[in-house]
Amino acid sequence: MSETATSGLASEITEAMPELRGRLKPEATLAELTWFRVGGPAEVLFTPADEADLAYFLKHLPADVPVTMVGLGSNLLVRDGGIRGVVIRLGKGFGTIALEGSDRLRAGTAVPDVKLARAAADASIAGLAFYRGIPGSLGGALRMNAGAHGSETKDVLVEARAVDRQGDIHTLSVADLDYTYRHCGAPEDLIFTEGLFQGRPGEQAAIQAEMNEIADYREEVQPIKSRTGGSTFKNPPGHKSWQLIDAAGCRGLEVGKAKVSELHCNFLINEGGATADDLETLGETVRARVKEMSGVDLDWEIKRLGARK
Secondary structure, X not given: OOOOOHHHHHHHHHHHOOOOOOEEEEEEOOHHHOOOOOOOOEEEEEEOOOHHHHHXXXXXXXXXXXXXEEOOOOOEEEOOOOEEEEEEEOOHHHOOEEEEOOOEEEEEOOOEHHHHHHHHHHOOEEOOHHHHHOOOEHHHHHHHOOXXXXXXXXXXXEEEEEEOOOOOEEEEEHHHHOOEOOEOOOOOXXXXXXXXXXXXXXXXXXXXXXXXXXXXXXXXXXXXXXXXXXXXXXXXXXXXXXXHXXXXXXXXXXXXXXEEOOOOOOOEEEOOOOOHHHHHHHHHHHHHHHHHHHOOOOOEOOEEEOOOO
């Protein structure tokens, strides 16, 4: 396969996979798919029709073609040079939620976290309200063990389905996923397609009140109306990242049009016209200052993908 002709890569995929039902888009803009609104294009963007279509695609895609998975783009920084190979983004075929029994929900991984929380509330299922406070989709939640307000994905997940790079479909238990704080130990090539989530019987009014409280808290303490990527760095053991960043004098720090939020300094903001390089440089500057001040190494929570220009 050609590594230089973008339209050529899409054409070669189309020719090699006559039964493909999903959409292929060459030189696809990714900036509009990320909350930061920055970044270069995907060589080819693929939106599979459903799990079977995704499995067919991966099975027939040559092993030397890079595959990158993106979700709703909330916790993602696409670099200015874009992403070579195929970027996969799940769509409507992975957007269903179904009630199983009285206190379980099975949901596709394109479902936004907040939508799962609302579906649980509608079904009077407690224990999933924390997803109201997590931007992004369930695919990202499964991949990084997303959590908020004292709960994590590993606490409520029963099992997950995923497709590997060879196109084989797997059902994985929570133990198989080897979850730790903001980390999933499952192979990186697995693309999650659905999850089964366990709650407990609850009162709809109480669940809704909990969700409202979470939403109000986010609006009060986080710059959710700005072009941001959510929490930038993981909390190191025994510390809170925002406190370390604040102590290092980084609140309000700017690089180009990228700025450390003055409301919550573990958030980076695109003030309008920032490049991905501005944001990454700002993040690395913060890391260096925190290291110098406290001796603590901050690890990125935001996923950075692609090539720098």
